[in-house]
Amino acid sequence: MQLFLSQLMNGLGNGVIYASLALAIVLIYRTTGLLNFAQGEMALFSTYVTWKLVDDSEMGLPVAAAIGISMVIAFVGGALIERVVIRPVERSSPLVIVIVTIGMFLAINSIAQAIFGTDTKQLPSVFSDAAWVVGGVRVTAQTVGLVGVLAAECLLLWLLLQKTRVGLGLRAVASNPDSSRLVGIGTGNMLMLGWAISAALGALAGAMIVPMTPGLSAGSMQAVLIYAFAAAALGGFDSPLGAVVGGIIVGVAQALAIQYVDPLNDIELVVPFALIGGVLLFRPTGLFGRRVVERV
Amino acid sequence: MTLLSVTALAGGYGPVKVLHGLDFEVAHGEIVVILGANGAGKTTTLRALSGMIPSDGEIVFDGEDVTGRKPQVLARRGVAHVPQGRGTIDELTVEENLRVGAWTRRDSDVAADVDRWFEVFPHLADRRTQQAGSMSGGEQQMLAIARGLMSRPRLLLLDEPSLGLAPIITQELFAQLGDLNRELDTAMLIVEQNAGLALRLASRGYVLETGRIVAQGAATELEGNEDVRRAYLGL
Ligand SMILES: Nc1ncnc2c1ncn2[C@@H]1O[C@H](COP(=O)(O)OP(=O)(O)O)[C@@H](O)[C@H]1O
Numbered sequence: 361m362q363l364f365l366s367q368l369m370n371g372l373g374n375g376v377i378y379a380s381l382a383l384a385i386v387l388i389y390r391t392t393g394l395l396n397f398a399q400g401e402m403a404l405f406s407t408y409v410t411w412k413l414v415d416d417s418e419m420g421l422p423v424a425a426a427i428g429i430s431m432v433i434a435f436v437g438g439a440l441i442e443r444v445v446i447r448p449v450e451r452s453s454p455l456v457i458v459i460v461t462i463g464m465f466l467a468i469n470s471i472a473q474a475i476f477g478t479d480t481k482q483l484p485s486v487f488s489d490a491a492w493v494v495g496g497v498r499v500t501a502q503t504v505g506l507v508g509v510l511a512a513e514c515l516l517l518w519l520l521l522q523k524t525r526v527g528l529g530l531r532a533v534a535s536n537p538d539s540s541r542l543v544g545i546g547t548g549n550m551l552m553l554g555w556a557i558s559a560a561l562g563a564l565a566g567a568m569i570v571p572m573t574p575g576l577s578a579g580s581m582q583a584v585l586i587y588a589f590a591a592a593a594l595g596g597f598d599s600p601l602g603a604v605v606g607g608i609i610v611g612v613a614q615a616l617a618i619q620y621v622d623p624l625n626d627i628e629l630v631v632p633f634a635l636i637g638g639v640l641l642f643r644p645t646g647l648f649g650r651r652v653v654e655r656v
Numbered sequence: 657m658t659l660l661s662v663t664a665l666a667g668g669y670g671p672v673k674v675l676h677g678l679d680f681e682v683a684h685g686e687i688v689v690i691l692g693a694n695g696a697g698k699t700t701t702l703r704a705l706s707g708m709i710p711s712d713g714e715i716v717f718d719g720e721d722v723t724g725r726k727p728q729v730l731a732r733r734g735v736a737h738v739p740q741g742r743g744t745i746d747e748l749t750v751e752e753n754l755r756v757g758a759w760t761r762r763d764s765d766v767a768a769d770v771d772r773w774f775e776v777f778p779h780l781a782d783r784r785t786q787q788a789g790s791m792s793g794g795e796q797q798m799l800a801i802a803r804g805l806m807s808r809p810r811l812l813l814l815d816e817p818s819l820g821l822a823p824i825i826t827q828e829l830f831a832q833l834g835d836l837n838r839e840l841d842t843a844m845l846i847v848e849q850n851a852g853l854a855l856r857l858a859s860r861g862y863v864l865e866t867g868r869i870v871a872q873g874a875a876t877e878l879e880g881n882e883d884v885r886r887a888y889l890g891l
């Protein structure tokens with residue numbers, strides 16, 4: 361039982377991470393109707409920026425401040441990517457756009473390696489390494505912190521989308537771009553904003569993920585991206601709530617599968633793929649989604 | 657006084673030319689109807705007017721040349737376009753659809769206007785917090801029109817408002833459009849298949865055939881015109 365509970369905690373920690381990247385994917389899908397395969401690499405790049413801000417002998421910023429700054433940089437970068445890379449192909453076929461985001465995946469990855477080098481970097485966690493034992497289960501400050509960050513992120517996103525004028529515009533454009541243009545919403549600006557917010561969330565997710573891994577390197581985000589896609593598929597690509605629930609389910613499923621299903625020990629990536637396949641087969645809208653993903 | 661004056665309007669979809677030089681106008685506070693068979697180019701005309709598709713020719717709205725301007729600009733100048741079919745924003749609630757209709761407004765009367773349209777369309781008031789996409793076709797049409805009016809437009813473009821509505825609802829809707837026009841002095845350019853009803857509401861009309869205007873005149877004149885009666889009124 362205790363083993364089960366501690367695996368559950370592990371799973372929760374990972375799940376929250378998948379959820380935060382899945383949220384970024386969902387946000388772009390909701391506003392623009394496309395799946396951004398470069399989401400993980402955008403987060404990777406931002407995380408390198410965070411690392412640089414912390415590690416650089418002259419700047420040497422505290423981790424939290426570095427994350428804040430790199431989120432701002434990512435926000436601007438995301439907006440630029442929408443303007444410069446995505447907008448020219450916006451009206452092309454879905455296949456073209458998928459190929460463009462895959463191209464971005466490769467390009468951003470190489471650029472990151474060219475700028476920051478290929479050696480593995482260490483990014484300290486924002487959270488302390490304290491841990492408590494609650495009812496025989498070890499609960500780390502790391503896990504509690506991650507859950508807190510995700511909860512805050514969700515609350516802010518919810519307030520933005522549901523309670524502000526800009527949020528109303530974002531949701532309108534996501535649902536019906538033509539009618540939105542007719543009421544006078546600058547749909548281009550809304551799409552740009554969707555990419556900007558999503559890139560900033562990715563920067564945050566990256567800085568949360570890397571301290572839980574052996575280090576920051578060019579491949580850091582690739583497995584995580586697959587889990588995040590599984591989370592988004594499970595929750596529904598157009599549902600922020602689904603991303604969170606999906607992320608946690610995927611994280612927990614992964615932890616339990618590794619613990620209890622021996623043969624999966626080294627090939628744990630089977631778990632997200634099985635989930636994606638299962639969802640697309642049995643419930644294409646995901647648990648909380650409304651729209652069937654057709655543009656993949 | 658002319659509110660909208662269109663000269664030699666041409667346009668279409670990429671290489672496909674649909675409109676071949678239309679001249680028409682709408683006066684301040686006037687209701688004008690565009691009749692024509694399916695595929696005549698009525699929807700395309702409205703789309704060109706609101707900037708949804710590129711066009712050639714000249715569109716002057718309230719003394720300003722707005723040819724080729726974006727929908728955003730037209731919306732800000734006071735043109736509200738209620739598109740054909742589902743014009744509602746499905747994932748927003750009924751009330752949010754109305755609020756988003758006032759996107760271009762910065763005054764503080766938006767909430768009062770929302771209440772006002774809820775009074776005019778009590779069906780919508782009952783469904784205030786319901787998602788627009790889950791309503792019936794008729795309710796969605798009402799909502800799309802109310803949303804158009806939320807911008808306090810000077811010109812309302814209505815594309816087949818009776819499409820998919822029961823005859824009795826259509827009559828109610830047209831009566832309401834007449835009231836609104838008298839009360840707010842909102843000019844309307846209405847595209848309709850239901851020519852009889854539309855001609856009774858409008859003061860003037862144009863008949864469109866494969867992208868050209870083939871007849872025009874006072875509504876009563878068009879209603880009496882033998883060719884028009886045979887071709888478009890099914891009489
Ligand atoms: N999106 C489009 N792309 C290409 N051709 C179109 C498009 N929409 C309409 N058309 C063509 O333009 C012509 C006029 O269409 P439309 O303006 O919708 O007619 P109406 O509203 O009078 O029924 C038709 O021949 C139609 O096939």
Ligand SMILES: [Mg+2]
Pocket residue numbers: 698699700740816
């Ligand atoms: Mg039409």
